[in-house]
């Protein structure tokens with residue numbers, strides 16, 4: 106099924122502590138982190154348009170570096186949701202996939218299942234089951250309440266939506282501080298399907314994630 110992609114690369118990577126945007130970190134000194142997702146979706150013929158969202162500082166770099174015709178580069182905002190909202194304005198296809206370019210590990214079979222679910226119910230996200238014990242913790246680091254793992258999902262990206270529905274949700278929402286897009290969808294009383302996958306997803310957030318990704322990505326292509 107044909108779809109457009111919003112590829113988010115417009116953060117600053119504060120928690121990573123580099124002096125530049127973490128998605129421009131070169132894995133093994135060679136390939137920038139965001140390129141793994143970009144190349145994956147450039148190769149997918151069902152992906153018709155890629156809208157790469159950048160911050161103000163990196164716009165020119167992306168313009169100069171990305172030459173593929175199906176990629177459009179646009180400027181995002183201060184929060185992830187503001188960046189998605191900016192990207193959504195350029196979406197033309199009925200279905201849109203939204204992906205954090207800080208997550209380089211992608212799998213064809215997951216994309217297919219995700220889109221099938223979005224067609225059935227309007228919105229779907231990939232998710233991992235939670236295998237650790239999870240507890241709520243108070244301000245003094247005391248564990249207070251244990252959660253039932255059978256009803257917990259760790260929400261990752263890509264996420265897929267029927268574009269007109271997601272656009273309507275964003276038009277209505279005054280809050281643009283979400284860490285993913287299923288939250289804005291649910292606010293408008295929509296349903297979101299969680300598509301569980303056993304495939305590994307790592308979001309480069311801290312230095313230790315980069316070390317792990319460098320070790321893994323050696324064998325990736």
Ligand code: CTP
Pocket residue numbers: 113114115116117118119120121127128158159181182183184185186188204205206207208308309310
């Ligand atoms: N992102 C974005 N626009 C923003 C903030 C984030 O496009 N204003 C993107 C990031 O580039 C990343 C994805 O959203 O690919 C997930 O965000 P996160 O991992 O939080 O990245 P950063 O916001 O860059 O990192 P930090 O929160 O540590 O500053």
Ligand code: MG
Pocket residue numbers: 116185
């Ligand atoms: Mg962030």
